[in-house]
Amino acid sequence: MSKRGITLYLHVHQPHRVRDYTVFDTAANHNYFTEPDPLSGRNNERIFRKVADKSYRPMNALLQKMLDTHPDFKISLSITGTLIEQAEQWAPDVIESFQNLVKTGRVEIVAETYYHSLAFFYSRDEFVAQVEAHKQKIRELFGVETSVFRNTELAYNDELAQWADGYGFKGILAEGWDPILDWRSPNFVYRPEGTEKIGLLLKNYRLSDDLAFRFSNRAWKEWPLTADTYTEWAHAAVADNQPLINLFMDYETFGEHQWADTGIFEFFEEFVGRWLSNEDNTFYTVSEAVEKHEPAGTISMPATVTWADAERDLTAWLGNSMQQEALHHLYALEKDVMRTQDLELIADWRRLQTSDHAYYMCTKWFTDGDVHAYFSPYESPYDAFLAFMNAVRDMRWRLHAHHKTGGL
Amino acid sequence: MLGWELPPHNSGGLGVACYHLAKALALQGTTIDFVVPYSATHENIDFMTVHNATKLSPLERYGLGAYDSQFLLDRKDGADVAGLKDIRDVQRQYTRFIERHIEKEQPTYDAIHAHDWLTMEAGIRAKQLTDAPLIVHVHSTEFDRSGGGSGNPIAREIEYQGLIVADRIIAVSEVTKQIIISQYGIPADKIEVMHNAIDVTSFDDGYEYDRRTYRYLESLKSEGYTIVSAVTRLTIQKGLTNLIRAMAMATQKYDRIALLLAGDGEQRNELIQLASDLGISDKVFFTGFVRGKQWRDAYSVSDIFVLSSVSEPFGLTALEAAHHDTALILTRQSGVAEVLNNVYKYDFWDVTRLADQLVGIATSYALRDTLKENVRREYAKISWDDVATKLRTLYVAVRERERVLV
Incomplete structure (x- = not known):
């Protein structure tokens, strides 16, 4: 044995x-x-x-x-x-x-x-x-x-x-x-x-x-x-x-x-x-x-389980509408990003996928006032969201410039 | 004239209005002593004498915005600023300054002209000491500032005292006059409406629109998007949740619309959240507080300017927007809607109507251009010179009446 x-x-x-x-x-x-x-x-x-x-x-x-x-x-x-x-x-x-x-x-x-x-x-x-x-x-x-x-x-x-x-x-x-x-x-x-x-x-x-x-x-x-x-x-x-x-x-x-x-x-x-x-x-x-x-x-775990929080689910990353919007708009760029074959642009897009960005937008502790449980370099989840969304929009602008097509 | 701020040391529209009003009066021959609650040199002002009532720097006074009735002077080192803890202390020192000034100089004034609740106590004191008539000029009430609630009881009480003691009251709009009547119980015949104006020459500083400032928005425009904007403090008074709801509704009908919110305020996070909840956050842009070029470019990049206030005594930003070539949508609860006709108007709660108007302008170049062009002709006719003429007539009339009464 x-x-x-x-x-x-x-x-x-x-x-x-x-x-x-x-x-x-x-x-x-x-x-x-x-x-x-x-x-x-x-x-x-x-x-x-x-x-x-x-x-x-x-x-x-x-x-x-x-x-x-x-x-x-x-x-x-x-x-x-x-x-x-x-x-x-x-x-x-x-x-x-x-x-x-x-x-x-x-x-x-x-x-x-x-x-x-x-x-x-x-x-x-x-x-x-x-x-x-x-x-x-x-x-x-x-x-x-x-x-x-x-x-x-x-x-x-x-x-x-x-x-x-x-x-x-x-x-x-x-x-x-x-x-x-x-x-x-x-x-x-x-x-x-x-x-x-x-x-x-x-x-x-x-x-x-x-x-x-x-x-x-x-x-x-x-x-x-x-x-x-x-x-x-x-x-x-x-x-x-x-x-x-x-x-x-x-x-x-x-x-x-x-x-x-x-x-x-x-x-x-x-x-x-x-x-x-x-x-x-x-x-x-x-x-x-x-x-x-x-x-x-x-x-069997049909529903997603994570190692986070008392809930052990994805709510720290995808629990609120800001997080859902942010990731939705980011991933919507996938096809246009990939067909550029521009390594720098692809790398920037992928760096924005790091889950920490969505985590910084989490409001479930912020609303409880328990901000100490919440580790973020931003003043608030809202600040994190604005910076991220501006970056996503800029990605989209670069794709637009690259492909010379509409769709902003 | 008793004021709280003058450009460039202003936090909002009050300082701008006071500056242009005083300037227009001076050009017509009025001699003015203007008192501000801070110490600064006003190099751009040679048409009147500016008196500094306290040793506060304008920057320290910024905390005491003309619109904040509750504020503590907060220093990182924990020390009080020149012994002044809050806005009430500043007001008291302001009043003491007026007392000393009158005692020392023994001036003879034809009128004491006090702007808003901040200076009303000083105005009452000056009237007692000089026997000159007191004119209280209401740019906003505590009722407006609290978004239609009761607000700070101290501010409200001071407003009430000032309105009672005043010989005449000037309201910046019919909206404000009605509030003074209904909320403060002042008889209508004591109140005269004098709308604010805009001094277009103050915009002639060589400004040219820079398309690079809001480059992403310019890209959206080149794809046929219509840019809607509000240049405003993000506070409940401004009715911005209704604007965002209307945007969401409008984009259901026509999706090439984006919203630029230029300014900052305690409602910011709520608005960000709301835009996300409604699924339009990608098309709502928050700039934070803007000044100078970024501020003017915010007007210039816009096709439609919305003044969505729940209660707006006047709304100078609408005239500024018109000057930068935008179509206007104004709430009926704003004073500026009383002086402009070539605009869309709606009741602040009527989200459906606003959405309809947004889509209407966004989908018709002809409509947009007609609105822009016609409002341009209209706003330029509103001049401070006319306001000054009316005011000088009022000064004389009030003094005459005083003599008869005495």
Whole structure:
């Protein structure tokens, strides 16, 4: 019998935030993403450099150390194309440190859409093109093939699983959400409804969110969380011979969402050592997890489930009319964009598809006044919407100029 | 003359009206002491004496917009500005300045002319100290500013006192006169209507329309779109939700219409949301606060200008729009609708009517051009010189009556 293992999967991402792009910029200049104000929260370079210092550099150093120290330590990473582009521009050493991790052979790269988009829900052609673009970028940079898929925001349904199965992925990731699982545990591999071969890995959201969201919360009754306590919880979670603990979270949990002074790095190092000190325990990459375990049953999610909010749905991205309008108008440009074959224009259009833009327009927290739960570089969802719509209109203007046709 | 602002230190139409009114009076031989509640040099003014009532800079006073009855002077360092905490403090200091000025200079005035509630207390005090008749000039009431509600009770009380004590009241429109009668219980024969005008020479500063400012809108126009605009503060008084609803209705009939909303205000987010809810956000453009070229180009890029106010004492923007060659649609609840005939008019709540008018103009070049051309002839005839003539007659009449009464 195989060992019980932790499947640690970290998502690494930064969007190209849209600058304060006004009606006066529309059709006049096509720079959507480069904010001249060096202090602005929409200045992508400034934010990238900050997060690189706080998270990417120290965490990659720590991961390297753990890999060097513990032969059984393994992780999986999904790194978006938009992050890679920014790292190449402003922090090439960060790319190098990721490459070194992958060279150990114990770090797997997970497939996803290059632009961290919700294209699956709007255009299958575009979605596939972005999955391919990401595969290609990973191949170039790391010399590896991806074989397990995660969709943006872990947005998952049966149709997506069936697509991934047909496309040849051997595994896919989703949220382990109670109303779906009912009496079942997230700590097994499952077979998605209507698929032949693919294995489904479900996030153990309790243990994941203890780190991602609660770790530094002083109001939490478990604060401060120690590696001992967390190891106990992990062992308790896989009692009765359950094989897996899928810990899925944002990479930026380490150093950015939870700052270094919360002790997150020390905690992590200690926990990995503690977990592996029991010889029945190990770590799995996502492909190993699906290869080494037979599905315990079939799971169906006809409606889309994400890893966000109490609702675990897409309302943070598509819940209000501004978000729906914005994405509708953006995706309506697809055919005209693609037939330009203008790489710069296509890249701009795709950068606007990054789900973060729609997220910044979310009003469900804003109206509650709970703006602290809401992370946005804009003053309000309305400001985010105006800047985005002006950029979409400008895209349309460029297409008009390119094709010399009407249709603004 | 007691005012709250003069260009270029104005936040709205009040300063513009006061400036042109005073200038036209001066050209006819009236000598004017004009008091403002801040300290600034007015290099463009040599036709009257401008007095600064406080040490506030005009910028600090911007917070105290001529239309805001509630406002706290807010400084990042938490300190009060020159010891003045809110608009009431500024008004008190303004009144003290008038008292000291009269005591020191012992001037003899033929009339005290006070503009709006902001200066009415000072006007009453000046009347007591000099025995000169008080003329209260109403550009807007608290009733208008609150979108037809009761508004700030303090402002309303001051307005009431001023209207009672005044020897004569000037209303900028029949609409305003009716509000003064119905909302404040003032007898009709005490109120005279003098509509505002427009000084077209003030626009002769070498301005030329720059098609690049709203380049996307120009592209829409070249595809046959009609650009509808409102240049306005985005507040409830302006009836803009009805305008957006009418746009949505109009685009059902004819989809080549876009709306430019130039200005800012507390209703902005609500309007953005509404446009999205109605599915027309792609064709509604928000500029934020505009000045100078962007402001004038907003008029110039437009084919149709809509004044959608729920209650608008006058509505100078409509005349400005006409000057920049647009067809006009005005609510019957606006003063400016009383002086223009070659325009469409509707009741502010009548969304269907407005939608119909928008489609009508958008689908007929002949109609659009006729409206533009004819309103151009019409608005140019409305002059400040005529207003000044009427005012000078009023000044004399009020003084005569005072003598008879005494």
